[in-house]
Amino acid sequence: DVKVTQSSRYLVKRTGEKVFLECVQDMDHENMFWYRQDPGLGLRLIYFSYDVKMKEKGDIPEGYSVSREKKERFSLILESASTNQTSMYLCASTPPPRGRGEQFFGPGTRLTVL
């Protein structure tokens, strides 16, 4: 069974803290994505990666960075958390071809920045 896991379901951080959100998939997928989900706005793409050590900016990359050192793991980093980064963060992966086909989602991490 396909599985995408995220390191935390709920996270509370303070303004200015560095935050790491981890995502692991066990399907050997090349393509991985980070989204944030806010009420009424749908999912918005932050960053994505089509291969190890490769990353591309999505629609809203400001304030975020990512790391893909291993194929199965894609990390989202908030260098200095701010209150407007309070959101639900969803990780997803897809098999090749790049960017096509069903996206398999993790359960999400609800981040609150105080």
Next chain:
Amino acid sequence: GESVGLHLPTLSVQEGDNSIINCAYSNSASDYFIWYKQESGKGPQFIIDIRSNMDKRQGQRVTVLLNKTVKHLSLQIAATQPGDSAVYFCAENYGQNFVFGPGTRLSVLP
């Protein structure tokens, strides 16, 4: 609190009735579409997909209709059950991009 306009549209249906959830997509070049179901506290789950060379696709109790002329997608759920209560949203895919709709909350009444 939430601003007006950021609340999800809600569809309330009686258990056993059919549900129809609609989605307008933005790009006429989109050639692949997916419907997702998201239950409270969970990540989105794939329900059904359709490619642009089709106008209808059926799954188990679900049907997706695609009208490319007006860029409209709908999800029909037959004999709606309490377990169908969730947020449903569509996604359009063109090239390497996915664009997601904001979603509709389906509430199943006993």
